[in-house]
Amino acid sequence: NAGVTQTPKFRVLKTGQSMTLLCAQDMNHEYMYWYRQDPGMGLRLIHYSVGEGTTAKGEVPDGYNVSRLKKQNFLLGLESAAPSQTSVYFCASSLAGGETGELFFGEGSRLTVL
Amino acid sequence: SQQGEEDPQALSIQEGENATMNCSYKTSINNLQWYRQNSGRGLVHLILIRSNEREKHSGRLRVTLDTSKKSSSLLITASRAADTASYFCATANYGQNFVFGPGTRLSVLP
Numbered sequence: 311n312a313g314v315t316q317t318p319k320f321r322v323l324k325t326g327q328s329m330t331l332l333c334a335q336d337m338n339h340e341y342m343y344w345y346r347q348d349p350g351m352g353l354r355l356i357h358y359s360v361g362e363g364t365t366a367k368g369e370v371p372d373g374y375n376v377s378r379l380k381k382q383n384f385l386l387g388l389e390s391a392a393p394s395q396t397s398v399y400f401c402a403s404s405l406a407g408g409e410t411g412e413l414f415f416g417e418g419s420r421l422t423v424l
Numbered sequence: 425s426q427q428g429e430e431d432p433q434a435l436s437i438q439e440g441e442n443a444t445m446n447c448s449y450k451t452s453i454n455n456l457q458w459y460r461q462n463s464g465r466g467l468v469h470l471i472l473i474r475s476n477e478r479e480k481h482s483g484r485l486r487v488t489l490d491t492s493k494k495s496s497s498l499l500i501t502a503s504r505a506a507d508t509a510s511y512f513c514a515t516a517n518y519g520q521n522f523v524f525g526p527g528t529r530l531s532v533l534p
Contacts, residue, residue: 314466343522352512352526353467368521400466404522412457413514413522415466 312336316401316416323391323423331386331419333401341404341411342384343368344376346397347418353400359384360407391423429525430513436531443500445528447513448493454516456489458498461510461527470498470511503532 314335323329333342340361345353355368359378373395375387384403388395399419404411431446447456455474459467473480473489473496480487486499500507510527517523 345524350526353524355521355523358521402467407516407521410455412469412472413459413467415468417466418464 314401314403314414314416316399316419318419319417320420321422323388323421325392325423327391328387328389329391329421330388331399331401331421333384333386333403333416334382335384335401335403335414336382337403337405337414338381339403339405339414340381341407342378343402343404343413344374344384344386345400345402346370347400348397356386356399388421391421393423395421396423397421430511430528432528433526434529434531436533437503439503439505439532439534441503443503443507443530443532445498445511445530447496447498447525449496449513449515449525450494451515451517453491456487456496457514457516457522458485458487458496459512459514459524461512463509467512500530503530505532505534508532 317332343358344356347353354370357376359365362381365376377385401416402413429448457472458470461467471482473487484501489496510529512527514522514524
């Protein structure tokens with residue numbers, strides 16, 4: 311099993327450019343999450359989804375959009391990248407959410423905005 | 425705002441010693457989980473302890489939970505160089521989300 315796969319793994323953008331990060335999971339999980347990780351800050355939740363066709367805002371949603379058109383995929387979009395969005399982005403999935411589930415993480419996508 | 429806060433921020437020990445990391449949180453939880461992150465990699469789930477449990481073991485890992493103090497500890501016994509990583513606690517409330525602390529960086533010296 312591949313588990314959770316993120317693409318691309320590395321990307322460099324110029325300020326104002328747009329891009330989409332793709333997350334795919336093959337575990338038939340209902341819940342999917344996008345986090346960003348910055349030094350000394352731990353992981354902060356950007357957006358999450360509790361099922362196909364649903365999305366919700368997390369702790370730091372500004373500047374990002376998401377879509378969950380298919381159960382196995384969760385896309386994170388940056389419409390107009392800013393240097394403050396330089397970070398490592400992690401996608402995660404869970405079978406049952408916070409009440410009983412554990413998170414399965416991808417390997418991360420390192421984004422640099424110049 | 426972050427729910428969990430790990431302590432210490434960094435810990436350096438010799439191989440064979442025990443490593444203890446602590447996590448404090450602020451609100452009621454359903455469960456608390458510990459994750460490990462090797463450098464440049466994603467997080468890996470280690471252990472989950474529910475709010476009605478006080479202690480749990482998994483191999484060389486021992487986790488305790490004190491809901492009255494809103495704190496948890498992770499003990500790694502007989503540490504190895506391969507245990508070098510960052511360790512995060514994550515709290516799950518009665519909703520869908522997990523909230524992570526800033527982590528403890530553990531270095532195990534051979």
